[in-house]
Amino acid sequence: MLYPDTVPFDDGLLDVGDGQHIYWMLSGNPEGMPVIILHGGPGSGSSAATRRYFDPQYYLIVQFDQRGCGRSLPHASEPAIDLSHNTTWHIIADIERLRVQLGLERWIVFGNSWGCTLALTYAETHPQRVEGLLLVGVTMTRQSEIDWLYRGLGHFFPEEWACFRAGVPQQDRDGDLVAAYYRLLRDPGPAIHVKAAKDWHEWEAASILIDPRATLSSRWSDPRYLTARARIITHYFHHLAWLDERQILRDIHRLAGIPCTMIQGRLDLEAPLVTAWEVSQAWPEAKLVVVPNAAHSLATAEMAAAIIRMTDELRRNNSR
Numbered sequence: 414m415l416y417p418d419t420v421p422f423d424d425g426l427l428d429v430g431d432g433q434h435i436y437w438m439l440s441g442n443p444e445g446m447p448v449i450i451l452h453g454g455p456g457s458g459s460s461a462a463t464r465r466y467f468d469p470q471y472y473l474i475v476q477f478d479q480r481g482c483g484r485s486l487p488h489a490s491e492p493a494i495d496l497s498h499n500t501t502w503h504i505i506a507d508i509e510r511l512r513v514q515l516g517l518e519r520w521i522v523f524g525n526s527w528g529c530t531l532a533l534t535y536a537e538t539h540p541q542r543v544e545g546l547l548l549v550g551v552t553m554t555r556q557s558e559i560d561w562l563y564r565g566l567g568h569f570f571p572e573e574w575a576c577f578r579a580g581v582p583q584q585d586r587d588g589d590l591v592a593a594y595y596r597l598l599r600d601p602g603p604a605i606h607v608k609a610a611k612d613w614h615e616w617e618a619a620s621i622l623i624d625p626r627a628t629l630s631s632r633w634s635d636p637r638y639l640t641a642r643a644r645i646i647t648h649y650f651h652h653l654a655w656l657d658e659r660q661i662l663r664d665i666h667r668l669a670g671i672p673c674t675m676i677q678g679r680l681d682l683e684a685p686l687v688t689a690w691e692v693s694q695a696w697p698e699a700k701l702v703v704v705p706n707a708a709h710s711l712a713t714a715e716m717a718a719a720i721i722r723m724t725d726e727l728r729r730n731n732s733r
Contacts, residue, residue: 414721415462415465415466415717415721416465416466416467416468416469416721417465417469418461418462418464418465419440419441419464419469419474420440421438421439421440421476422439422440422443423438423439424436424437424438424439425437426484426485426486427477427507427510427511427514429480429503429506429507429510431498431503432487432498433480433485433486433487433498433499433503433507434485434486435477435478435479435480435485435507435511436477436478436483436484436485436486437475437476437477437478437511438459438475438476438477439473439474439475439476439515440464440469440474440476441464441467441468441469441470441471441472441473441474442469442470442471442472442473443473444473445470445471445472445473446471446472446473446521446544446728446731447472447473447475447515447517447519447520447521447544448467448472448473448474448475448520448521448522448523448547448724449475449476449477449508449511449512449520449521449522449523450463450464450474450475450476450523450524450528451479451508451522451523451524451525451528451529451531451532451535452476452478452479452525452527452528453525453526453527453528453550454479454482454526454527454642454645454646455479455482455527455531455645455646455649456479456481456482456489456641456642456643456644456645456646456649457482457527457630457642458478458479458482458483458484458632458638458642459476459477459478459483460630462711462712463476463523463525463711464476466523466711466717466720466721466724467724468724468725468728471728472724472728475511475515475517475520477507477511479504479507479645480498480499480503480504480507481494481496481499481641481644481645482641482642482645488637488641489640489641489642489644489645490637490638490640490641490644492601492603492606493601494644496644496645496648499645499648500649500652500655501530501531501534501649501654501655501656502655504531505531505534505535505538505539508531508535509539509542512542518542519541519542519543519544520542520543520544521543521544521545521546521547521727522535522536522543522545522546522547523546523547523548523549524546524547524548524549525548525549525550525711526549526550526552526683526684526709527552527554527649529548529549529550529551529552529553529675529684530552530553530554530654530656530661532546532548533546533548533553533661533665533668533692534656534660534661536667536668536671537661537664537665537667537668540667540668540671543668543671544671544672545671545672545673545727546668546671546672546673546674546699547673547674547676547720547723547724547727548673548674548675548676548689549675549676549677549711549716549720550676550677550678550681550683550684550709550711551675551677551684551688551689551692552684552688553656553661553662553688553691553692554649554650554653554654554656555653555656555658555659556653556658557658558684558688559591559650559653561685562683563577563590563591563616563650564590566620566682569620569623569682570619570620573615573616573619574616574619576612576615576616577590577612577613577615577616578590580594580597580608580609580612580613581593581594581597591647591650591651592651594609594612594613594643594647595647595648595650595651597609598610598613598640598643598644598647599644606640606644607636607639607640609643610636610639610640610642610643610644611636611639613639613643613646613647614633614639614642614643617683618633620682620683620709621683621708621709621710623680623682623708624680624707624708624709624710624713626710626712626713626714628710628712661692662691662692662695665692665695665696668696668698668699669698670698671698672698672727673696673698673699673700674699674700674702674723674726674727675689675692675693675699675700675701675702676702676704676716676719676720676723677689677701677702677703677704678703678704678706678707678708678709678715678716679703679704679705679706679707680706680707680708681707681708681709682708682709683708683709684709686703689701702719702723704716704719707719
């Protein structure tokens with residue numbers, strides 16, 4: 414059962430340089446164990462639902478909207494926005510600025526989907542600041558994972574993938590579809606970039622909705638949200654998140670001694686189990702929990718229950 418939603422007791426905009434201001438909010442117990450939630454996408458923005466996995470009587474829950482999305486400024490839906498200052502390494506620096514701004518020494522880092530890539534990279538960069546890692550729907554944003562999402566997965570959804578492929582110019586259909594959509598989404602004409610954002614999300618919805626219990630966020634009906642999210646995703650995936658293919662696994666030794674639990678749906682097509690399994694093989698200290706009948710959505714009963722068991726167990730262990 415989810416914890417009751419709590420209204421944030423503090424929020425603000427943090428100037429992180431480069432003309433960027435990230436929106437942050439705090440909820441739960443002001444004196445509690447700090448946990449920072451790294452949202453997915455990239456570009457999905459924070460959600461109230463995610464904080465309901467944490468006991469608000471125990472945790473100080475920190476959320477922020479990554480550059481270009483949510484209530485951070487400037488917003489990536491603006492046609493002239495420059496994304497050159499929106500990279501994985503900029504966000505890693507933003508997380509540290511936020512930690513210092515809030516006066517926190519260490520915190521638990523929770524990541525979901527793309528947020529797992531960010532959590533692992535942040536932890537490998539600043540291991541001394543991480544009390545523990547909680548990861549759900551594990552990704553490392555490697556070329557192999559991107560190729561799976563935008564080509565290999567088409568074997569399961571041939572009709573939807575044909576529509577996705579038809580959304581780019583004829584000459585690009587047998588090439589790099591991420592690069593093709595990246596170009597379309599940078600086009601200043603609304604008729605082009607709004608359609609590209611819609612086509613991009615219709616393809617993503619196909620794999621999300623393979624679980625009949627999953628639902629799409631109400632934000633998916635907002636063209637501004639879809640445009641920003643698709644622009645940020647294609648920007649990151651086109652540049653392979655500015656990470657080497659094996660960087661996270663290569664540097665996993667830096668996480669020695671940090672508690673970690675990974676929760677993975679066995680039927681997750683967006684973030685297949687093999688990625689979490691590879692992390693567990695490279696990092697035997699990390700605990701891998703496989704949820705048999707779950708896919709990528711956190712909102713299903715099985716995934717929600719597994720996540721809450723994880724956060725409650727961490728609470729009990731730290732309370733002893």
